[in-house]
Amino acid sequence: MEVLGDSNNNMKAWLTQAPKLTTFRVNKLKKIEVDVLKNFLISQRNVLDTTELPDFYFLRPDCLILGPWPEVSLKKAGKEVIVDALCAAAVLRGAHVFAPGVMGLPVNSQLGERVDIYGDLEGHCKRGLKVEYTGRKLYVGTGYLKMLRADLFDNGVQPSGIAVHTILPASKLPVVNETIYSKGEVLLQNLPSIVCGWVLDAKPNECILDMCAAPGNKTTHLAEMSNDQATIIALDKTPQKAAKIKESCEIQGVTCVTAYAFDSTKCCSEESKGINSGPPFPPNSFDKVLLDAPCSGLGQRPQLVNKMTPKMIGSYKFVQRKLFAEAVKVLKVGGKLVYSTCTITEEENEGMVAWALEKFPCLKLIPAEPILGGTGLANKGLNDAQRLMVQRFGPEDNELRKVDPIYKDSIGFFIAAFSKS
Numbered sequence: 001m002e003v004l005g006d007s008n009n010n011m012k013a014w015l016t017q018a019p020k021l022t023t024f025r026v027n028k029l030k031k032i033e034v035d036v037l038k039n040f041l042i043s044q045r046n047v048l049d050t051t052e053l054p055d056f057y058f059l060r061p062d063c064l065i066l067g068p069w070p071e072v073s074l075k076k077a078g079k080e081v082i083v084d085a086l087c088a089a090a091v092l093r094g095a096h097v098f099a100p101g102v103m104g105l106p107v108n109s110q111l112g113e114r115v116d117i118y119g120d121l122e123g124h125c126k127r128g129l130k131v132e133y134t135g136r137k138l139y140v141g142t143g144y145l146k147m148l149r150a151d152l153f154d155n156g157v158q159p160s161g162i163a164v165h166t167i168l169p170a171s172k173l174p175v176v177n178e179t180i181y182s183k184g185e186v187l188l189q190n191l192p193s194i195v196c197g198w199v200l201d202a203k204p205n206e207c208i209l210d211m212c213a214a215p216g217n218k219t220t221h222l223a224e225m226s227n228d229q230a231t232i233i234a235l236d237k238t239p240q241k242a243a244k245i246k247e248s249c250e251i252q253g254v255t256c257v258t259a260y261a262f263d264s265t266k267c268c269s270e271e272s273k274g275i276n277s278g279p280p281f282p283p284n285s286f287d288k289v290l291l292d293a294p295c296s297g298l299g300q301r302p303q304l305v306n307k308m309t310p311k312m313i314g315s316y317k318f319v320q321r322k323l324f325a326e327a328v329k330v331l332k333v334g335g336k337l338v339y340s341t342c343t344i345t346e347e348e349n350e351g352m353v354a355w356a357l358e359k360f361p362c363l364k365l366i367p368a369e370p371i372l373g374g375t376g377l378a379n380k381g382l383n384d385a386q387r388l389m390v391q392r393f394g395p396e397d398n399e400l401r402k403v404d405p406i407y408k409d410s411i412g413f414f415i416a417a418f419s420k421s
């Protein structure tokens with residue numbers, strides 16, 4: 001199967017790098033003090049012994065962009081901590097190293113000493129390695145050791161907490177997360193995911209269904225943009241995931257969301273007593289539906305390792321189609337359906353749009369405005385007018401429209417919008 005499209009070398013290189021910017025979604029329901037971020041960066045600047053601060057600015061009132069450290073470099077410490085590939089990817093995006101991600105640490109390590117963080121690119125490092133790892137590895141950052149081998153490997157329980165306090169990722173992104181604001185004022189969110197909320201454009205008094213909602217990052221964005229005055233129902237398959245949505249709403253002070261654990265492939269039923277009774281729902285119930293579908297996730301960056309087989313990748317379209325069919329049923333006539341994925345395969349993106357337009361004559365593709373990403377791919381089932389209505393976020397050159405570089409440097413993502421007649 002063709003996974004990476006025609007420009008595969010370019011795409012592969014792009015996918016292995018971290019985005020050059022960090023994006024926060026800003027909670028409109030809370031007041032954010034920008035000085036908190038500034039002071040946090042100043043304290044890091046002192047540790048890094050540099051003079052300039054990273055650039056930060058509001059792209060829109062609900063979207064804060066933070067750039068990399070402009071002039072900074074650290075000498076390697078000469079002592080290696082080996083982490084798994086997922087942990088390494090997180091470090092490149094500005095995270096600390098959490099204990100479960102650590103695979104190897106030299107025996108003579110001391111608390112508080114400077115260490116170089118390396119990602120294991122082969123997955124061959126045995127947990128608890130004491131000597132130098134000789135497999136393929138990538139330097140991803142530098143930090144201070146917060147746990148010793150005894151805490152990490154020797155006491156028989158899964159360790160938790162920060163094992164290495166990252167001070168500078170190899171990507172030069174600031175080490176920052178939402179905990180610098182303690183009351184849910186901001187959330188780390190990839191730029192295309194924020195755009196997805198803008199496309200759905202939740203308004204007060206609208207009745208909105210978020211079909212695949214956990215952990216609730218888009219749900220809470222929709223609630224906040226409606227000023228907490230829409231009626232939002234958020235579904236996810238398992239009770240643990242539905243609990244995550246509730247937790248996100250609590251942290252962010254959102255009250256207009258009701259979350260249920262429910263299989264959205266069955267979310268429409270003629271027998272339903274109405275949306276207030278919970279899922280399933282009657283046909284034609286919602287003004288807007290968001291289907292942020294389960295997908296192969298191949299747009300995630302950086303991807304240092306990907307173990308998905310073509311068979312696994314090809315399996316997602318089946319559940320996406322089932323979910324899509326239910327979305328069409330529960331959407332009101334005149335309503336808006338937004339379909340999105342965080343993957344790059346044409347089958348789950350342009351291919352799904354082409355399939356839906358053929359399968360549901362009541363659907364019309366509409367521009368997924370505000371249009372900020374690139375066009376849909378050519379020769380993948382959409383004509384040029386349709387390609388211009390969808391948004392594909394990636395490194396591709398777009399002969400049909402110019403794309404601001406900021407929207408080309410996040411993760412791979414796709415958004416399409418439909419109306420129902």
Ligand SMILES: C[S@@+](CC[C@H](N)C(=O)[O-])C[C@H]1O[C@@H](n2cnc3c(N)ncnc32)[C@H](O)[C@@H]1O
Pocket residue numbers: 193211212213214215216217218219235236237238241262263264265292293294295319
């Ligand atoms: C891309 S993630 C959603 C991310 C979420 N929209 C956000 O922005 O925080 C897809 C979600 O679909 C859920 N899912 C998969 N199959 C489902 C089904 N049949 N019904 C409901 N949720 C499902 C997964 O559990 C996963 O949480």
